[in-house]
Amino acid sequence: MENQNIGVTRSKRDLPPAHFSLKIQTYSLLPKTEVEKYDSGVFEAGGHKWRLSIHPNETEEGIGYISLYLAIAETDTYPEGWEVYADYKLFVLDHLQKKYLTVQDFDMKRFHKDKTEWGFAKLLTLEAFKNSSNGYLVDDCCEFGAEVFVYSRNKEWESLAMVKEPSDGTFRYEMENFSAKAQPSYYSKVFTVGERNWKLRVWPKGNAAQRDKAISIYLNLDDWKSLPPKRALYAKYKLRILDQVSGKHEQTTGSHWFSSSSSEWGYPIFNYDVG
Known part of the structure; x- marks a missing residue:
């Protein structure tokens, strides 16, 4: 396991994403369309609708990156002040090793009206992504994925309080006749x-x-x-x-x-x- 930056872990695993996979064929045509991003179709996880958002050509200090984000979708019917807390993992398939690069934040994220997506601006450098020896882009095809685990507040709880000697602890019942x-x-x-x-x-x-x-x-x-x-x-x-x-x-x-x-x-x- 290696750290890309503080609070983010990277590892590889055999299991595919549990909730959503996106396969892109002829990937090289996507950046040529000059679109800023590509939004996937909607999928459901944890009782909410989500989509992946791929930015195929982000640049910082002359270095190109692929950015990948998880966005909550179809929130028009949510009540005022809504918020959803979720842990998530984003994936890129390594075709050569048949393993999935798994990128995850340490912290749970809060999705709300003013922050509907979270993810990784520097998921992979374009150089690493396009290098066929890394297995992410093979025959101009690639695959991304997501797992989303929503935190629910509908938990059960109980409280135990012990009172040693209540001040009102005596009662007298008088029965006449x-x-x-x-x-x-x-x-x-x-x-x-x-x-x-x-x-x-x-x-x-x-x-x-x-x-x-x-x-x-x-x-x-x-x-x-x-x-x-x-x-x-x-x-x-x-x-x-x-x-x-x-x-x-x-x-x-x-x-x-x-x-x-x-x-x-x-x-x-x-x-x-x-x-």
């Missing part, structure tokens, strides 16, 4: 801890599996629908039944990853002493 409760279960009002909404669910006489055997208590993530798909929320908690006489509270500590498929967690048998 407890022994007369007739419904199977009761929800507390919604309360907020750690920027999430919760509620308690109490089964006074036990849930279905523990009917008339125990009190069942669960912690419920009330706003589980606001969780991103396939995401979970970890919570460590204490559930407690207060002893209003002696202060010997019945308490259980637990933890759980709450999610859309597991928004409620607790204990079907919280306390055997139901009175």
Whole structure:
């Protein structure tokens, strides 16, 4: 591998360009037309339309070059302020070695309204290109190519934030006339801890599996629908039944990853002493 200039790499490979190839026959007639450049037909890569632009006779300080550029095409329907980021490689076939000279920038390029093409002004000197021993121009035929890999911003992401001891971490649910409760279960009002909404669910006489055997208590993530798909929320908690006489509270500590498929967690048998 050799550097043509800073930020540009050159190498040769066996594989042909993945997205587009342009074969030119009787190449010597192209400069004679005195056109400044030749634009290829449109090809598609990464959800966008592109074309190659060949400048057959660029000159700098008396030295002639072939310039090759990648241009984004058909952007008339793009929204105001559009921009497309892409990595690209441009190619020239070495017919003798059956390999492709591959020229690539180190940096990803931003295509936008005021900059619709990027490439290499000094792809090859005309002397090197026309020297048949190099294999780029054989029997007056040559081949160029392109690969384009578009950077998409539609990536998935997630954020993990841990709150050690939220300041609003305590909630008290008072149930009056407890022994007369007739419904199977009761929800507390919604309360907020750690920027999430919760509620308690109490089964006074036990849930279905523990009917008339125990009190069942669960912690419920009330706003589980606001969780991103396939995401979970970890919570460590204490559930407690207060002893209003002696202060010997019945308490259980637990933890759980709450999610859309597991928004409620607790204990079907919280306390055997139901009175």
